[in-house]
Amino acid sequence: MVARHDLATDPGLQEDLLQARRGTAFFARKLNELSDAELDGGTLLPDWTRRHVVAHVGYNARAIARLLEWAATGVETPMYSSPEARNHEISFGATLSPIALRNLFDHSAVHLSVEWRDLPDENWTHEVRTAQGRTVPASETVWMRTREVWVHAVDLDNGATFNDIPAPVLERLLKDITGAWKTRGTDTGLLINVNDTTGNGAALTFGDTSATNPTIITGPLPAVVEWATGRGTSGVTATGPSAESAVLAAPKWI
Structure with a gap:
């Protein structure tokens, strides 16, 4: 057959x-x-x-x-x-x-x-x-x-965990999410820095790159996507005017 x-x-x-x-x-x-x-x-x-x-x-x-x-x-x-x-x-x-x-x-x-x-x-x-x-x-x-x-x-x-998800899927997902934020204008003043996306030191930046004093979310790719989807904040840090003492909640995605 x-x-x-x-x-x-x-x-x-x-x-x-x-x-x-x-x-x-x-x-x-x-x-x-x-x-x-x-x-x-x-x-x-x-x-x-x-x-x-x-x-x-x-x-x-x-x-x-x-x-x-x-x-x-x-x-x-x-x-x-x-x-x-x-x-x-x-x-x-x-x-x-x-x-x-x-x-x-x-x-x-x-x-x-x-x-x-x-x-x-x-x-x-x-x-x-x-x-x-x-x-x-x-x-x-x-x-x-x-x-x-x-x-x-x-x-x-x-x-x-998000560590089980392949890096290309995580990266595309993060692009989708941050793109939705940009379309709605909910990423104003929010900058996302992804470090060590592939284990070789590569980095990615998303969000409001024109902000002069942004709130910055930083972490490895799986942790940042976990945060961006509203599933948790472990592994990411927040700095800047809106960070306060806790990691800033991600804007609504869908």
């Missing part, structure tokens, strides 16, 4: 797909480490149990798969019919039995991977619309999923 493989031939897209699938495998490993009883435990997200996180990640795969169907057929297929429908879906998913919840994650992940696999080269540039209303090429769905699985694996709060 002929082996099935991704129809996409662009090397960059192939690498992105690999990173998304690695993130999915990492989330699956952290989920499988949890007992059924531990699914009722808390997470790094307020008011969400592990059940909510697993349900969200499962239904997110289905929603992104709908965008791939849109790109493949040209028939508009939104991620969700409404924000309320999305929230209801997650709440319902959190009530599923442990085996059903695990099956939701497994089956939805396979479905999405197949949709990626079977999308022809020429369809990856077809435009679709995200749940936030952004119009993006179908290729953006790979990053959308990559971000979800890696960060929510940490949110399960059973051992994964």
Whole structure:
């Protein structure tokens, strides 16, 4: 039997797909480490149990798969019919039995991977619309999923940390977050200095680089992204007029 493989031939897209699938495998490993009883435990997200996180990640795969169907057929297929429908879906998913919840994650992940696999080269540039209303090429769905699985694996709060997330994913995520801040104007006077991003002393700077007396957040890449996503402040320091005695809370991201 002929082996099935991704129809996409662009090397960059192939690498992105690999990173998304690695993130999915990492989330699956952290989920499988949890007992059924531990699914009722808390997470790094307020008011969400592990059940909510697993349900969200499962239904997110289905929603992104709908965008791939849109790109493949040209028939508009939104991620969700409404924000309320999305929230209801997650709440319902959190009530599923442990085996059903695990099956939701497994089956939805396979479905999405197949949709990626079977999308022809020429369809990856077809435009679709995200749940936030952004119009993006179908290729953006790979990053959308990559971000979800890696960060929510940490949110399960059973051992994964931002140090487990590959540096290229962390760097792109930080660019996304600081870009959102800039668009909203919430980064005024805030400068983020990332030191030693790859272990070779490389550094990155984000935020309001024109500020004359900024509040400066400094730390290694995993710690800065953890702070920027609102997941913690360990490993970062704050200096400047707004730092006070504690590390400044990050602006809202999403």
